[in-house]
Amino acid sequence: MAAAPPVLICASAELQDGGDARRFEIECADGSRQAAFVVRYQGRVHGYLNRCCHIPVELDLQDGKLFDLTGHYLICGMHGARYRPDTGYCTWGPCRGQSLAALDVAERDDGVWLNAMPDEFC
């Protein structure tokens, strides 16, 4: 079976460095949907499932505001776990040492793309 083509998530200009996340959904082969997001950090785009490692809730409580005040960590709005934006690694909080589920995203042609559907997360 041929691989699914990349999916456009948003325009590059929508992601400001350290700014709000762009939320989107991944549609799984069985029709279910998974919440996900992309952020820009130190110029590069990173994407993750929007699911905390502590309890499987969305990190941002649906407003796209994920960066803490320093602009160097993504913070879970429920209990404050802090994740590195570039790796998804949790450095502080109840799930310290675990990592967000990273997505294969890329930036090209002024857009941010999901390269491959992550079947393992569905």
Ligand code: FES
């Ligand atoms: S649900 Fe995210 S830190 Fe508890």
